[in-house]
């Protein structure tokens with residue numbers, strides 16, 4: 362089966378550099394599946410899972426927003442933060458979820474609400490990716 366190169370980079374450095382049969386990512390307009398030979402495109406990424414289908418199974422990476430650039434032979438993901446499923450610290454994500462939940466319950470202005478909502482989304486995404494739920 363043909364493969365496509367996949368490169369995931371964050372401000373802290375490279376997180377992933379390998380090949381996959383198919384890349385599935387969550388863009389602002391919905392889920393996008395990329396096979397080798399895909400037409401070139403750029404799309405904003407949501408907080409979500411990037412799934413890499415390989416011969417020996419699926420690898421999952423939690424991505425906290427960014428951009429996806431597709432070329433026929435390569436997918437580049439520039440992410441604000443990205444963690445391989447096995448590198449996710451679930452205790453930390455649970456703590457982050459609790460903090461975000463209590464901030465959402467407290468009375469506060471719109472900016473803080475939005476910030477807490479995004480923090481909750483990142484934490485839930487990390488927990489789901491770590492469990493292999495998405």
Ligand code: ATP
Pocket residue numbers: 373425442443444448449450451453454457480483484487
């Ligand atoms: P926290 O409140 O726990 O810091 P956060 O969502 O605010 O969570 P980010 O700002 O998205 O964290 O990420 C900061 C750095 O910490 C990034 O390098 C990210 O990959 C890493 N990181 C955040 N949460 C986790 C986690 N649960 N497991 C592994 N790495 C994490």
